[in-house]
Amino acid sequence: MLFGYHWADSYHGLSFDISAPVMGVQYNTVQGWNLTLDTYFRKEQEENEKYWELFSSMNYGLADDRYRMTGGFRKKFNNNSRPYFTIEGGIEAKQINDTEPIRPIVNSVATLFFDKNYLKLYDRTFVEASYSEELFNGFRLYTSASFERRNPLFNDAEIIEDEEAFTSNNPLEPRNFSSAPFQEHNIAKLSVTGRINFDQKYYNYPDGKYNVSNSDYPTLYASYEKGFASTIEEYNFDHVTLTAIQDLDLQNKGNFSYMLKGGAFFNAEEMAFVDYKHFNGNLTHVKLSDQIYQFNLLPYYSASTNEEYGELHVEHNFQGWILGKIPFINKLNFNMVAGVNALWTTGNKPYSEYSVGMSNIGFGKFRFLRIDYVRAYQGTWQDDGVMFGISIGL
Secondary structure (H helix, E strand, O other): OOOOEEEEEOOOOEEEEEOOHHHHEEEEOOOEEEEEEEEEEEEEEOOOOEEEEEEEEEEEEOOOOEEEEEEEEEEEOOOOOOOEEEEEEEEEEEEOOOOOOOOHHHHHHHHHHHOOOOOOEEEEEEEEEEEEEEEEOOEEEEEEEEEEEEEEOOOOHHHHOOOOOOOOOOOOOOOOOOOOOOOOEEEEEEEEEEEEEOOOEEEEEOOEEEEEOOOOOOEEEEEEEEEEOOOOHHHOEEEEEEEEEEEEEOHHHOEEEEEEEEEEEEOOOOOOHHHOEOOOOOOOOEEOOOOOOOOOOOOOOOOOEOOOEEEEEEEEEEEOOOHHHOOOHHHHOOEEEEEEEEEEEOOOOOEEEEEEEEEEEEEOOEEEEEEEEEEEEEOEEEEEEEEEEEOOOO
């Protein structure tokens, strides 16, 4: 009842999970205290290489007295081209930035103890189908189609009435608590993405095809997204993106990683704010992931755009190449890390961040801490701060 439940019958390939209720307790200024409970059932077939699964997520908010639920079905057809088909739907309170950079647990702490309500939500009723498959060696196609009904949400009046530091649930007007970032509407969306792994090698075994990517080349993603059939005609849009990601092993000099992404919108002058390109900002000085494509000091929705944009994220983990050569410090087994984040959006000055820090902090096998010092610039110096990283799955 408190810490979740896992059941498995390996002989018949069955498994069932219920998430831990204590880990699903959250707090925000729209729903107040709310509880999320996830369930999951899988049936594996033919030596675990094919499967189908059912999943659901249930949420209840005390302040808005609203029960929401999403669920779906997913099937993997084979272990060669690895086709996946998923259909899901339901009702959810979803972050305006659909990459969800604000972890609910971090927002809960910030709201309860520091009067900072970073989480901005809207109500989405949706049905979505997606399919992905490797069409030929090195090229994988991802497709999805959805229909959504969107409604703006507002902060609960009793929660925010005594706290002047709270902002509205509309990132465009943080001090106007009765304003909404978009009008209620329906919209259909279609998305197609191609992923290319250059010079990919593979092994064929009786139980499937196993790919080996070549780190000498970046992985490329090309995407097209279209919003159409909206009940508000101006909310229809077209969006194209191109992304390059690469991780390089420099042997005794450490690991070098980068992500370069650019995109543009068309026919989108008055599109809904939900569909803007939102960047993964951070105002909490806490990072719960080692993913490099997150900014450290950028306010969450300050650079959101419906025009052309580009972003660059670079990080080098020196591992023991620098600190390992310093007497006494080398005994700590810490790793030096340096990084650069940059952002270009139409009509704004370029934004950039520079960081240096240490990772692998801890003792024995418990080395999940990281500390970085960051400076941000946009034309001139903007801000600086210390970031605390935790490399665990929260």
